[in-house]
Amino acid sequence: DAGVIQSPRHEVTEMGQEVTLRCKPISGHNSLFWYRQTMMRGLELLIYFNNNVPIDDSGMPEDRFSAKMPNASFSTLKIQPSEPRDSAVYFCASRSSGGLAYEQYFGPGTRLTVT
Amino acid sequence: EDKVVQSPLSLVVHEGDTVTLNCSYEVTNFRSLLWYKQEKKAPTFLFMLTSSGIEKKSGRLSSILDKKELFSILNITATQTGDSAVYLCAAPLISGNTPLVFGKGTRLSVIA
Numbered sequence: 001d002a003g004v005i006q007s008p009r010h011e012v013t014e015m016g017q018e019v020t021l022r023c024k025p026i027s028g029h030n031s032l033f034w035y036r037q038t039m040m041r042g043l044e045l046l047i048y049f050n051n052n053v054p055i056d057d058s059g060m061p062e063d064r065f066s067a068k069m070p071n072a073s074f075s076t077l078k079i080q081p082s083e084p085r086d087s088a089v090y091f092c093a094s095r096s097s098g099g100l101a102y103e104q105y106f107g108p109g110t111r112l113t114v115t
Numbered sequence: 116e117d118k119v120v121q122s123p124l125s126l127v128v129h130e131g132d133t134v135t136l137n138c139s140y141e142v143t144n145f146r147s148l149l150w151y152k153q154e155k156k157a158p159t160f161l162f163m164l165t166s167s168g169i170e171k172k173s174g175r176l177s178s179i180l181d182k183k184e185l186f187s188i189l190n191i192t193a194t195q196t197g198d199s200a201v202y203l204c205a206a207p208l209i210s211g212n213t214p215l216v217f218g219k220g221t222r223l224s225v226i227a
Contacts, residue, residue, distance in 0.1 A: 043220075044217075045216070106158055
C-alpha cells in the first residue's frame with residue numbers, strides 16, 4: 001500500500017496567489033483529515049470528512065480556506081488568496097470506518113511557504 | 116474546550132540519559148490518549164493508552180496513564196541520538212470516528 005499521498009511536497013508562492021494542496025487517502029479509508037502544523041500552534045485540525053462529506057470545518061481559519069472531497073480517493077485544500085501567515089506544514093491523514101483513533105495514517109505533508 | 120498540554124516544550128539531554136515527557140489533558144468523554152513520534156516528516160504512532168496504571172512498553176520507551184489526575188508520561192531510557200524528535204500527545208474528541216486534538220509537542224534533542 002502506498003500510504004497517504006500528498007502533493008506537492010513543497011510549495012513556495014507569493015502572497016495573494018492561489019494555492020491548492022492535494023491528498024489521496026489510503027484506499028478503503030472513508031475518513032480524511034486536514035491538519036496544519038506550525039511552531040507556534042502545533043498540529044491543528046482544519047477540517048475532516050466522513051464518506052466524502054465535510055463533518056467539521058470549524059478549524060478552517062477563515063474564508064480564504066476551502067476544502068473539497070469530490071470522491072473517496074481525492075481531496076483538495078485551497079487557499080485563496082494566500083498570506084505569509086499561512087506558511088506551515090499541511091498534513092492529510094486518513095482512517096478506515098470503525099478504526100481506532102490511532103489507526104490514523106498521516107501523509108508526508110506539504111510544506112507551504114508564502115512570501 | 117478540549118485541550119492537551121505537554122511539557123517541557125523542549126529538552127536537551129546527553130546520550131544514555133533517561134527522560135520523562137509529560138502530557139496533561141482535559142477532554143470531554145475521554146476514551147484514550149495517544150503518543151506519536153515526529154521526526155522530519157509525518158507523526159508515527161507509538162502508544163495508545165486507555166486504562167490507568169497499565170504501562171505500555173516498546174523497547175526503551177514506555178508510557179503510563181493516570182485517569183484520576185488526567186495525565187500521561189512517556190519515558191525513554193538510555194537515550195540515543197536517534198530518539199531526537201518531537202513527541203506528540205493526542206486524544207480523540209468525543210468519540211471514535213473523530214479527529215485528534217494534539218498537544219504542541221516536546222522537542223527532544225539527544226546529543227552524543
